[in-house]
Amino acid sequence: xxxxxxxxxxxxxGMLDPEGTTIKRALExxxxxxxxxxxxxxxxxxxxxxxAEMAEKKVDEMCQKLIxxxxxxxxxxxxxxx
Amino acid sequence: xxxAIIEFGGSNCNLDVLHVLEDVVGVDAERVWYKETDLDRxxxxxxxxxxxxxxxxxxxxxxxxxxIINSVKKIADEGKPIMxxxxxxxxxxxxxxxxxxxxxxxxxxxxxxxxxxxxxxTDSPFTSAFKEGEVIRIPIAxxxxxxxxxxxxxxxxxxEKLVTFRYVDKEGRxxxxxxxxxxxxxxxxxxxxxxxxxxxxxxxxxAAESILGSxxxxxxxxxxxxxxxxx
Numbered sequence: 238x239x240x241x242x243x244x245x246x247x248x249x250x251g252m253l254d255p256e257g258t259t260i261k262r263a264l265e266x267x268x269x270x271x272x273x274x275x276x277x278x279x280x281x282x283x284x285x286x287x288x289a290e291m292a293e294k295k296v297d298e299m300c301q302k303l304i305x306x307x308x309x310x311x312x313x314x315x316x317x318x319x
Numbered sequence: 320x321x322x323a324i325i326e327f328g329g330s331n332c333n334l335d336v337l338h339v340l341e342d343v344v345g346v347d348a349e350r351v352w353y354k355e356t357d358l359d360r361x362x363x364x365x366x367x368x369x370x371x372x373x374x375x376x377x378x379x380x381x382x383x384x385x386x387i388i389n390s391v392k393k394i395a396d397e398g399k400p401i402m403x404x405x406x407x408x409x410x411x412x413x414x415x416x417x418x419x420x421x422x423x424x425x426x427x428x429x430x431x432x433x434x435x436x437x438x439x440x441t442d443s444p445f446t447s448a449f450k451e452g453e454v455i456r457i458p459i460a461x462x463x464x465x466x467x468x469x470x471x472x473x474x475x476x477x478x479e480k481l482v483t484f485r486y487v488d489k490e491g492r493x494x495x496x497x498x499x500x501x502x503x504x505x506x507x508x509x510x511x512x513x514x515x516x517x518x519x520x521x522x523x524x525x526a527a528e529s530i531l532g533s534x535x536x537x538x539x540x541x542x543x544x545x546x547x548x549x550x
Binding site for chain 2: 248252253255256259302303304306309
């Protein structure tokens with residue numbers, strides 16, 4: 238089966254997000270106030286596996302081995318049939 | 320004695336390190352491409368600065384998953400000295416050889432300037448030629464040099480004196496104003512628990528000859544060579 242995983246990586250809550258802070262400040266210059274603005278990164282991964290469980294396990298391994306850094310990141314995986 | 324200079328696509332301080340080792344310190348060095356898997360013939364290794372793999376994903380992340388890193392880990396386990404400079408520091412944290420992570424600078428800007436560093440410990444293969452508390456001048460050039468580790472890790476690192484250098488003012492004081500990247504506790508360089516692996520954001524190879532404005536960095540390479548000679 239073909240699956241598509243959408244992996245979202247973000248800094249753990251409370252950690253400084255300089256990119257988010259800069260964008261928040263720029264919005265304020267434009268007159269928009271936000272309480273908080275945080276960035277995240279999304280990776281779209283297509284893969285072929287026997288089951289959704291297998292696909293999710295593989296993508297989780299990818300996250301742990303390379304895509305995320307567990308010291309600073311949280312991540313979520315959204316898996317669907319492609 | 321030969322020291323390996325580990326190169327990846329995007330390394331760009333490799334030739335500067337080679338020049339310092341061969342022409343200034345006067346030891347043999349060899350450039351080693353990341354596809355090599357055997358570092359046994361080397362007495363130590365330096366991972367130079369640059370932008371390995373374009374710094375895609377995270378600085379140092381992709382380089383840290385290449386086969387040569389297993390060989391770096393092997394010689395590190397054998398007690399050989401390994402120094403990672405700038406991108407090399409990022410590669411060493413990403414590979415788990417050093418604690419913590421290097422995040423984007425607090426003010427997200429590429430900082431390229433001289434910094435004053437305080438030598439925090441002389442008990443390492445890279446700092447034995449300094450005096451504890453001495454203030455030295457070495458330049459930085461990075462975007463992701465904001466050192467982060469959780470509280471428990473930081474406290475262990477302080478207890479074991481694993482911090483080698485901190486950003487300070489000319490008088491040696493740790494202040495927020497002289498912290499170029501938001502690093503916790505103004506940390507600029509650290510050791511592993513066995514003290515034979517060091518990562519640092521400043522570039523000692525750019526301050527290894529007085530014509531460059533400082534030769535304070537030279538003593539890091541000399542310390543490393545002396546350590547190897549005495550092993």
